[in-house]
Amino acid sequence: MADHFVERSLEEIRFWSRIMKEHSLFLKLGFNYDDTKLIREADRFYAIFEDIENKSHALTANTDPEYMYNFNNVVYTAVSHIWAFKRNLLGLIIQCKTGGNNFPLLVDHISREANYFRNRLKQLNTGTLDPLPDAIVNENVFFLRIMADHAKFINHLLDPSERKLVEQARDFSHDFDQLLFQAIDLDSMRPQSQTVPLLEQFVDQNRISVRQLRDFKKAARDLIEACKIKSIIPPLLADHVFREASHFLEILDSFEAALTNVR
Numbered sequence: 001m002a003d004h005f006v007e008r009s010l011e012e013i014r015f016w017s018r019i020m021k022e023h024s025l026f027l028k029l030g031f032n033y034d035d036t037k038l039i040r041e042a043d044r045f046y047a048i049f050e051d052i053e054n055k056s057h058a059l060t061a062n063t064d065p066e067y068m069y070n071f072n073n074v075v076y077t078a079v080s081h082i083w084a085f086k087r088n089l090l091g092l093i094i095q096c097k098t099g100g101n102n103f104p105l106l107v108d109h110i111s112r113e114a115n116y117f118r119n120r121l122k123q124l125n126t127g128t129l130d131p132l133p134d135a136i137v138n139e140n141v142f143f144l145r146i147m148a149d150h151a152k153f154i155n156h157l158l159d160p161s162e163r164k165l166v167e168q169a170r171d172f173s174h175d176f177d178q179l180l181f182q183a184i185d186l187d188s189m190r191p192q193s194q195t196v197p198l199l200e201q202f203v204d205q206n207r208i209s210v211r212q213l214r215d216f217k218k219a220a221r222d223l224i225e226a227c228k229i230k231s232i233i234p235p236l237l238a239d240h241v242f243r244e245a246s247h248f249l250e251i252l253d254s255f256e257a258a259l260t261n262v263r
Helices: 002-030 036-058 065-094 104-126 132-157 163-188 196-225 235-262
Strands: none
Touching (some): 002 036, 002 065, 002 104, 002 235, 036 065, 065 104, 104 132, 196 235
């Protein structure tokens, strides 16, 4: 059980610390040149999460659980701080107190991811991970919205002349909005909706759609890296959203396996 706690903690920290680090860079790239205070803050968070990422990769499954518990608390504090930074930035943008190229929805999006990360760390340290039926609904409500957001960002960052890709991104945005609404409906019907047959169908349907979106993101990333399409999407951002789709797909695969064992 202690080994499982360490492994789960390392998986979450290794994945999400890199995401937080890259968020810091993306925000920095979107600031105006004279937003010097915000740029310094973004640089500071980049360094903090790069350090956390490096330390997590130096640890192993044999790490002492007490050390892991304390490290989780350190990371939790750092994530809480970057979450507060993102929420404050969102307020500044909405009140027109800073400009730049960071969409308000993007800042809200990455703050939701920070909040998810710190909640996961808290769950791990308190041993209060959701039971399988709740985890399936909660994770899908969260990640389906993330995927829908990604499709919208891709749509807006592609050059308008890339008409076919823009249309595909718009279609994915619509599809994932519908999947999200369906997940919210299932959520509101809890616990009656959490039967194994319904959850199996729910997971299977979402896996198909997420796999298609992941493949679209991979193709877009490869085209961007090869300079074969016109966009203002940095190659790192294209890879970033691809990794998040892949991460969600891994979660869905684990749910499918767990439901098979329940049957």
